[in-house]
Amino acid sequence: MRQNKTRLVNLVAALLILVWASLSGAQTSQTLLPVPALSGRVVDLTASLTAQQQAEIEQKLREFEESKGSQIAVLIVPATAPESIEQFALRVAEQWKLGRKKIDDGAILVIAKNERALRIEVGYGLEGVLNDATAKRIIEERIVPRFKQDDFQGGISSGIDAMLGVINGEPLPAPAARDVEGDSTWSSLAFLAFIGVLIGGIMRGLFGRARGALATGTLLGVVVWLIVGLISSALVAAMVGFVVALLGGRMGGGHLGGMGSGRSDTWGGHGGFRGGGGDFGGGGASGKW
Amino acid sequence: MRTFLRLVLFSLVVSLSGCGYNTLQSSDEQSKASWSEVVNQYQRRADLVPNLVNTVKGYAAHEQRVLTQVTQARAQVGAVNLTPEALNDPAALAKFQAAQSQLSSALSRLLVVSENYPQLKADAGFRDLQAQLEGTENRITVARNRYIKAVQDYNVTVRSFPTNLTAMAFGFQVKPNFTVDNEKAVSTAPAVDFDKAPDAAK
Numbered sequence: 383m384r385q386n387k388t389r390l391v392n393l394v395a396a397l398l399i400l401v402w403a404s405l406s407g408a409q410t411s412q413t414l415l416p417v418p419a420l421s422g423r424v425v426d427l428t429a430s431l432t433a434q435q436q437a438e439i440e441q442k443l444r445e446f447e448e449s450k451g452s453q454i455a456v457l458i459v460p461a462t463a464p465e466s467i468e469q470f471a472l473r474v475a476e477q478w479k480l481g482r483k484k485i486d487d488g489a490i491l492v493i494a495k496n497e498r499a500l501r502i503e504v505g506y507g508l509e510g511v512l513n514d515a516t517a518k519r520i521i522e523e524r525i526v527p528r529f530k531q532d533d534f535q536g537g538i539s540s541g542i543d544a545m546l547g548v549i550n551g552e553p554l555p556a557p558a559a560r561d562v563e564g565d566s567t568w569s570s571l572a573f574l575a576f577i578g579v580l581i582g583g584i585m586r587g588l589f590g591r592a593r594g595a596l597a598t599g600t601l602l603g604v605v606v607w608l609i610v611g612l613i614s615s616a617l618v619a620a621m622v623g624f625v626v627a628l629l630g631g632r633m634g635g636g637h638l639g640g641m642g643s644g645r646s647d648t649w650g651g652h653g654g655f656r657g658g659g660g661d662f663g664g665g666g667a668s669g670k671w
Numbered sequence: 672m673r674t675f676l677r678l679v680l681f682s683l684v685v686s687l688s689g690c691g692y693n694t695l696q697s698s699d700e701q702s703k704a705s706w707s708e709v710v711n712q713y714q715r716r717a718d719l720v721p722n723l724v725n726t727v728k729g730y731a732a733h734e735q736r737v738l739t740q741v742t743q744a745r746a747q748v749g750a751v752n753l754t755p756e757a758l759n760d761p762a763a764l765a766k767f768q769a770a771q772s773q774l775s776s777a778l779s780r781l782l783v784v785s786e787n788y789p790q791l792k793a794d795a796g797f798r799d800l801q802a803q804l805e806g807t808e809n810r811i812t813v814a815r816n817r818y819i820k821a822v823q824d825y826n827v828t829v830r831s832f833p834t835n836l837t838a839m840a841f842g843f844q845v846k847p848n849f850t851v852d853n854e855k856a857v858s859t860a861p862a863v864d865f866d867k868a869p870d871a872a873k
Contacts, residue, residue, distance in 0.1 A: 389676070468809050468812075472813060514802045514806030515799035515800075515802045515803055517806075518799075518802035588675070663708070663810055663814070664806075664809045664810040664813030664814070665806060665809075
């Protein structure tokens with residue numbers, strides 16, 4: 383028993399090291415401005431928009447995503463120094479990953495208020511319709527004149543309207559059926575069960591049925607807790623792991639595996655806005671006012 | 672039981688680190704793909720040049736010198752072709768880079784000159800071309816940065832132990848990378864002179 387315990391401790395320690403290593407690898411150089419969190423379709427760090435104006439634009443963008451599939455966002459920051467707005471906008475785009483995977487139909491309107499600079503960053507999939515010249519025209523003709531009169535809401539709104547209008551003309555694949563919250567929960571559970579069967583098999587071989595199930599449950603709980611950071615999710619994961627590992631051998635194993643194809647990347651999402659995995663290559667246009 | 676656990680651990684370690692052959696393959700392939708993107712974007716810029724030259728000619732025909740320079744640089748760029756296979760040659764890469772940066776400077780001179788022609792600047796076609804050129808330059812920067820990163824990944828794999836043994840065995844070589852074109856220009860601060868009128872021929 384004691385021996386088993388130390389092994390378990392070793393395993394958990396090894397896992398912790400793995401997680402730590404993967405996290406520390408993600409750090410980039412620190413002098414650059416950090417990319418703001420994608421808290422919604424409109425991220426305003428300068429309080430230029432009132433809550434109501436922000437909600438209006440968000441609503442417009444949400445409806446557009448539901449009907450067309452493209453993800454568009456607006457980011458207002460005070461400044462982008464030491465980088466140029468192009469470099470900063472690309473970093474934001476690479477991190478937010480707006481647009482659907484493989485369709486790459488995302489776009490971001492980035493505004494650096496104090497530097498009086500703005501940029502429309504366009505995903506690969508929209509470069510054809512929202513090309514550089516069009517993006518430049520939208521900036522010069524729709525946004526800049528209003529920004530010059532300090533009408534931020536009007537400029538953004540008009541620019542977004544123009545962008546949406548242009549994108550509407552592009553035949554894109556229809557948006558997928560909306561992910562219902564319960565849907566992703568179920569697929570996460572199925573994925574957990576799948577992992578539970580895998581690990582449970584090994585653990586049963588090592589420690590026997592009851593202890594193996596206990597070990598599986600603990601392991602899954604700890605891992606989920608580390609990833610999601612919620613005790614409740616961890617407890618659920620631990621329960622699932624325990625039950626699946628306990629029953630796994632008796633059910634002949636394996637046939638639960640087919641359920642594991644669900645999307646595992648929806649864990650911990652609270653129905654918030656997140657990028658779909660679109661790629662950007664520096665397309666778009668910049669302007670000043 | 673103990674031996675079983677050791678076996679599991681051992682196979683895990685082997686599958687995680689391995690001999691690096693697959694890593695070499697994938698990073699090599701990644702760098703080639705990134706290179707194709709670089710060439711693609713440079714090609715896009717070269718394709719814009721004839722249109723741009725013709726538009727400028729319409730308003731500023733007597734700027735012969737600048738226009739000829741751009742056309743010549745464009746021709747030079749078309750002559751230097753670099754396939755991913757030829758990338759291992761530092762001299763070829765340097766030649767490619769020299770040709771491209773010559774076109775870059777010729778184009779920027781052209782744009783400076785065009786500032787003197789208000790009618791040209793107001794031309795819708797010219798403005799679109801200018802936007803496309805700016806966008807393409809930005810894409811080139813992005814593609815180059817991604818290539819630099821891809822080559823860096825590849826070179827680190829080729830050089831570090833134990834993958835360097837695999838690289839040696841299979842003939843993977845360190846690839847040359849892009850250098851900063853205008854290192855000198857970047858490191859010297861620009862001189863600001865308010866007395867003279869702005870010099871358009873710069």
